[in-house]
Amino acid sequence: MKRLLVDIGLYQSKVAYVEDDKIVDLFIQDKMDEKLQGNIYRGIVKNVLLGMEAAFVDIGIDKNAYLKLSKGHNIKTGQEVLVQVNKEAINDKGPKITQEISIPGRYLVLMPTRDDIAISNKIKDKEEIKRIKSIIEEIDIKGMGLIIRTDAIDKEKIDFENDINQTLKTWNEIQTSNKLGMGSKALYKDLDITLKVIRDVFTSDFEKIIVNNKQEYEKIVDVLTKIDKSFKNKVEHFDEGLDLFDYYKVKKDLKTALNRKVWLKNGAYIIIDKTEAMTVIDVNTGKFTGKLGLDETVFKTNLEACKEIARQIRLRNVAGIIIIDFIDMKKDNYKQQILKKLQIYLNKDKTKARVLGMTNLGLVEVVRKKSNDTLDKYFKTECIYCSGQGSLKSKNKILNDIEKEIIRIKKHTNLEKVMFKASNHIFNLVKEDDFKYVKEISKYYDINIEFSEDKDLTPNKIITIY
Numbered sequence: 273m274k275r276l277l278v279d280i281g282l283y284q285s286k287v288a289y290v291e292d293d294k295i296v297d298l299f300i301q302d303k304m305d306e307k308l309q310g311n312i313y314r315g316i317v318k319n320v321l322l323g324m325e326a327a328f329v330d331i332g333i334d335k336n337a338y339l340k341l342s343k344g345h346n347i348k349t350g351q352e353v354l355v356q357v358n359k360e361a362i363n364d365k366g367p368k369i370t371q372e373i374s375i376p377g378r379y380l381v382l383m384p385t386r387d388d389i390a391i392s393n394k395i396k397d398k399e400e401i402k403r404i405k406s407i408i409e410e411i412d413i414k415g416m417g418l419i420i421r422t423d424a425i426d427k428e429k430i431d432f433e434n435d436i437n438q439t440l441k442t443w444n445e446i447q448t449s450n451k452l453g454m455g456s457k458a459l460y461k462d463l464d465i466t467l468k469v470i471r472d473v474f475t476s477d478f479e480k481i482i483v484n485n486k487q488e489y490e491k492i493v494d495v496l497t498k499i500d501k502s503f504k505n506k507v508e509h510f511d512e513g514l515d516l517f518d519y520y521k522v523k524k525d526l527k528t529a530l531n532r533k534v535w536l537k538n539g540a541y542i543i544i545d546k547t548e549a550m551t552v553i554d555v556n557t558g559k560f561t562g563k564l565g566l567d568e569t570v571f572k573t574n575l576e577a578c579k580e581i582a583r584q585i586r587l588r589n590v591a592g593i594i595i596i597d598f599i600d601m602k603k604d605n606y607k608q609q610i611l612k613k614l615q616i617y618l619n620k621d622k623t624k625a626r627v628l629g630m631t632n633l634g635l636v637e638v639v640r641k642k643s644n645d646t647l648d649k650y651f652k653t654e655c656i657y658c659s660g661q662g663s664l665k666s667k668n669k670i671l672n673d674i675e676k677e678i679i680r681i682k683k684h685t686n687l688e689k690v691m692f693k694a695s696n697h698i699f700n701l702v703k704e705d706d707f708k709y710v711k712e713i714s715k716y717y718d719i720n721i722e723f724s725e726d727k728d729l730t731p732n733k734i735i736t737i738y
Contacts, residue, residue, distance in 0.1 A: 273291070273292060273479050274479060275289075275290045275479055275480045275481070275482060275520075276288070276473070276474060276478060277482050277517065277520055277522065278466055278482065278484065278485070278488060280466075280483070280484060280485035280488050281675055282303065282671070282675060283302065283304060283668050283675070284301070284303065284650070284668050284669075284671075285301045285464075285465050285466065286298060286300050286301075287469045288522055288526075289469075294522075295522050295525045295526060296586065296587070296620075297587060298529075298587055299468070299469050300650045305668075307462075307644070308360060308361070308367050309357050309358065309359065309360050309367075309462070310356070310357065310461075310462030311356070311461050312373060312446055312458075313332065313357070313369075313459060314352055314456060314459055315331040315332075315337065315339075315353050315354075315456050316351070316455060317339075317347055317348065317349050317350060317351045318349065320341075320349055325340065325341045325342075325343065325345070326338060326339060326341055327341055329353060329355060329369060331355065331357075331369065331458075332456035332457060332458060335361060335365070336366050337355070337357065337366045337368065337369040338365070338366055338368050339355060339369050340368075353371060354371065354450060354459075355369040355370065356369060356371075356372070357369050358370045360644070375443055377421075377438055377439045378421075379423050379424040379435050380435050381418065381419040381421065381439075382413075382416060382417075382418060382439035382440065382442075383418060383419060384443050385417075389405070389408055389419075389420070391419075392421055392422045392424075394422045395420070395422060395425060400426075404420055408420070418436075423475060446460050466483075466492065467495060470492060470496065472622070474496075476503075479506070480506055481496075481507045482510050482520070483508070483510060484510040484511075484514075484516045485512065486512070492507050493507050511683075513679055513682065513683025514679075514683070515676050529588055530647065530651060530652070534584060536558075536573075536576050536577060538573065538576055540556060540573045541556055541558045542554065543556065546648075550592060550593040550595055552597070553584075553594065553595070553597065554596075555577040555581075555599050557570070557573050567601070567602060567603060567606070570600070570601055571601060571606045571610075573599055574598045574601065574606075574610050575609075575613060578614045578617055579617050581614070581617075582620070585618070585621070585638075588646055589643065589646050589647055590640060590646065591641065591642035591646070592639070592640065593637070593638075593639055594638040594640060595635050595637060596638065597634070597635055598634070600634055601634075607630060607634075611627055611629065611630060611636065621640075623640060623643045624640070624641045625638060625640035625641070626639055648663070650666070650668065651666060652666055653667070664697060664731055664732055667701050667704075670698055670734070671702075671709050671710075671713070674692065674710065674713060674721075675717075677690075678690065678721070688720060690720070690721055690736060690738065691722040691738075692721065692723050692734055692736055692737070693725075693729065693735050694723065694725060694726065694729065694733070695725075695729040695730060695731050695733045696725060698733070698734050702723060710723060
């Protein structure tokens, strides 16, 4: 049973992909931290580094973007270029951009600057590949390139035509906007988090999309009805007075994904540690002793760990080098089965992850492509009391918690005023902008919010006084 839970807040929106009552993936959008990936800009080249075959481009944000140039390029300082962000800014580095534009549809991606057709390597059936290619050849794509997405399986010509027409319309609008005015300019912004997940994740086998916001509910219904009128019945509006994630019992799952230790069903557990260079995962038998011999008990524990490790990697959005220390196995056959099973579970993830093999020390090496921020970044901030060894709630998380508490109070009481007592850390964090966001929550829900500091509270603590 697959569901999408859409939790819309003033400062943070979350979409949880839930399968068999467990979170498989979580998509987050912080309203105060706008993402640029996928956006298309008209940029101005500020500097060309010939030795590095790179350029820095002004796209209208506070940091110049980094553009890797192809050999034999003729780009010069001051030139206007059409570019797309393919990697977010990190720390003091600006975003990475490309001149290879891509406009995603539901079943395909239009590549206006190319003229070839590629098919997702997740489509394995040769007959299906042949069928899709023959359909595409019948459609006029005006000499542009296409990437056929995995969701294109079993789709008909009309589905591809609708997708191509929509992406071509977007491309024409971008070109028209590019011709107007001068200087750096945003020409196209990718969809917000909800519609992006609908486009990239939702398929007909999802049972429900449950939304806690009426406006977002109507927007989703409108989009899905255009795809298939029957999809309208899959969208459900949830009572805005309740915590959606709490009601569907996925909050505990989310909390586990922020913990260092994760317990497995059989009593074993895994430890996940992130270092500067890599992520290290250690598998332990814990309380699991098994009823078979030692080899079989170890093998069964490692098999159980494979599934949870793949889920945690995806949910936490772990990227880069991942080292997994499975419990030592003597039999080569068992080792090969573990590597194979781990790759099978990782293949369910849309972000590419590859098992490289096992070292002489028995450590499994995995690499996963970086896509978005890790889960930690959305919910935690570096602790000022322990120099980053621990973590504190982020500002967005604090505001989200306050909003949820106000919704609960509004739903179940007649109170017109609520007081929050907060630790020194939380109080100062919220006070930074003269309580601007708390005032917005107060105004939006029509309830007076007072905020006071209690120096006796621990750094992550905030309590409600009625």
